[in-house]
Amino acid sequence: MKVLMVCLGNICRSPLAESILKTKVNSTIVVESAGTSGLHSGELPDIRSIEIAKKNYIDITNQRSRKFTLNDFEDFDLIYVMDKSNYENVTKLSTNKEELSKVKIILNECYPDENLDVPDPYYGGEQGFTTVFNMLDDACEVIASKINI
Ligand code: 4NP
Numbered sequence: 154m155k156v157l158m159v160c161l162g163n164i165c166r167s168p169l170a171e172s173i174l175k176t177k178v179n180s181t182i183v184v185e186s187a188g189t190s191g192l193h194s195g196e197l198p199d200i201r202s203i204e205i206a207k208k209n210y211i212d213i214t215n216q217r218s219r220k221f222t223l224n225d226f227e228d229f230d231l232i233y234v235m236d237k238s239n240y241e242n243v244t245k246l247s248t249n250k251e252e253l254s255k256v257k258i259i260l261n262e263c264y265p266d267e268n269l270d271v272p273d274p275y276y277g278g279e280q281g282f283t284t285v286f287n288m289l290d291d292a293c294e295v296i297a298s299k300i301n302i
Contacts, residue, residue: 154181154182154183154230154231154300155182155183155184155185155228155229155230155231156174156182156183156184156185156229156230156231156232156233156296156300157184157185157186157187157221157225157228157229157231157232157233158170158171158174158184158185158186158187158233158235158259159186159187159188159189159221159232159233159234159235159239159243160186160188160189160234160235160236160239160271160273161188161189161190161192161235161238161239161242161273162188162190162192162193162218162275163186163187163188163193163218163219163220164188164193164196164197164198164199164202164218164275165198165199165201165202165273165274165275165282165285166202166235166271166273166274166285166289167186167187167188167235168186168198168202168206168213168216168218169198169202169205169206169213169285169286169289170186170233170235170259170289170292170293171184171185171186171213171216172206172211172212172213172216173211173286173289173290173293174293174296174297176211177293177294177296177297177301178297178300178301179301182300182301185229186216187219187220187221187222187225188218188219188220188221189220189221189239189242189243190220191220193218194218194219194220195217195218195219196217196218197214197216197217197218198213198214198216198218199275201274201279201282202282204279204282205279205282205283205285205286206286209286209290221242221243221246223246223248226246226247226248226252226255229255230255231255231257231296231300232255232256232257233257233258233259233292233296234256234257234258234259235259235270235271235273236258236270236271236272236273237258237268237270240256240258240268243256244256259271259289259292259296260288260292262292262295262296263288263291263292263295271285271288271289271292272284272285
């Protein structure tokens, strides 16, 4: 089972989603992350994501931002996006129903069919990163309960 977490920059939300899910699943499950923009390719996660992860005993400094690619539709079984804008950006690249069906809005795991956004914390303060961490922790708990063997 391979799971991809996707946001816009792959420096704030999806690196947290990747590492949080990794703490909850067994080692046979591969978890990665990517961004729909290549704006921050090669960069470390945002310092505020590094700090909120550290506060929760998770080290995300091994991660580097990369852009979502068409190959990801083939490589991954599940593609979780953080918000509706990510959903549009990813699904418009899909070329068939199978690819489309892999793409899911992550908070629908907690609030089915509500299509709620994990808010983009980039332009806000540190509190936004705490909120994002807690939302992702809840969603990843549900995901892990479904995919863990
Ligand atoms: P992310 O946050 O999508 O959660 O990684 C953002 C990071 C960078 C930018 C926007 C959102 N940016 O505009 O550079």
